[in-house]
Amino acid sequence: MKQWTIDETQINERIDKMIVLLHGDTSRTHVQKWIQDGLVTVNEQAIKANYKVQQGDVIGVMEPELASTEVKAENIPLDVVYEDADLIVVNKPRGMVVHPAPGHSSGTLVNALLYHCTDLSGINDEVRPGIVHRIDKDTTGLIVAAKNDHAHEHLSKQLMNKTTKRQYKAIVHGVLSHKKGTIDAPIGRDLKDRQKMAVTDRNSKQAVTHFTLEETFRAFSYVTCELETGRTHQIRVHFQYIEHPLAGDPKYGYKKTLPIAGQALHAETLGFVHPRTNEELLFTAPVPEDMETLLQDLRKQD
Incomplete structure (x- = not known):
């Protein structure tokens, strides 16, 4: 409840x-x-x-759960970066929801994983099997899912203890004035818009984003962001808060159309300790084609 x-x-x-x-x-x-x-x-x-x-x-x-019969295995192609008996790392495409929810009962990463994998951790529920963490529907990049409860608990503990490495690439509006910086501002639900998060002191949790400026253009900046915490929409909310919203993000930024179908945000790097071998694993995925095209266009304009 x-x-x-x-x-x-x-x-x-x-x-x-x-x-x-x-x-x-x-x-x-x-x-x-x-x-x-x-x-x-x-x-x-x-x-x-x-x-x-x-x-x-x-x-x-006491919110009713989606019935387990609603979550079906679907033959959806996956870009698998790594897989073994304990876990699977996938490069999620733009537009794919991570797990079923009202309005998204099919076509999700979970539907694809149920088809691809013989087993997934059952720690969450029938709707979110194996899901340890999430990234937004229109954010691309790396996400790990657990195939058994031992792996799920181990990976969740690393996230809780902030020992995982999660780096994102983002294109934001405006030219940042600092080469490096930290945004430390609590995030909670925006009471004026139930579908948004906001920096607020009310019903919020600590949120910390570190960033490094990689490249500047006439009216945009290309940054690497490293998450210390993992709040909903964290990077998108934090950069809106410092008045540099993400390109292509109508929810937190500008409605001006850009040649990209969603926010220019990509989970590029994911690192963690393997739950069984204790080996330190580090994975990277290149930015998607539409984001790379936008970068090339911005470079030509300068």
Whole structure:
């Protein structure tokens, strides 16, 4: 069950609207159905959709999971960078969702992995088997999945202890004034837009992104980003926060069309200790063709 406690800044909002704001990954229609089905409580009591929240209220949501029968193996090509009996590293293409969710029950990385692999870790659930970490739908690059629970636990612990190496390449608007820098700003759900994250002190978690300037153009910069934490949309939110949003990112940047179908962000490097052999592994994947084309176009303009 997911739970939230209402503070003084959130009072007198309808319960269904408040859950949409807090949850971030569902619609008001879904929430109203949960309320009707008795899956939503306030202070452990069932309520109606028009209930207005009060300070100190504890909202509980027993969110229904997707049925396991909805997640089917699909013969989707995968760019496999590495694979053994314990794990698989894939170079995810732009446009592929990592795991099934409302509105994306097929065509995901999980659907492809279920077809490709004979087994995946069951630590999460039937909807997210083997998934240790995620990258956004329109972010390309490296992601590791676990084939058994031992590998899953080992890799998850490395992520928690911040010992994995995760570097991204990004093209951002504007010319950065520093060769190196660190963005240390907490990230939480944007209460004005349930589909976005934001730098905020309310209901947020620490988020740290280190960056190195690789190349500058007339109106853009090419950077390497290294994650110390792994918050949702972290790089996209952090660069919006310092007023250098990612190219091709209409959610956090500008709506101006660029020759790229999504944010110019690529998970280029992934490093971790193998959960069985204790060998240090490091993988790299070149930036995708559309991002490389954009870089070439920017260089010609200078």
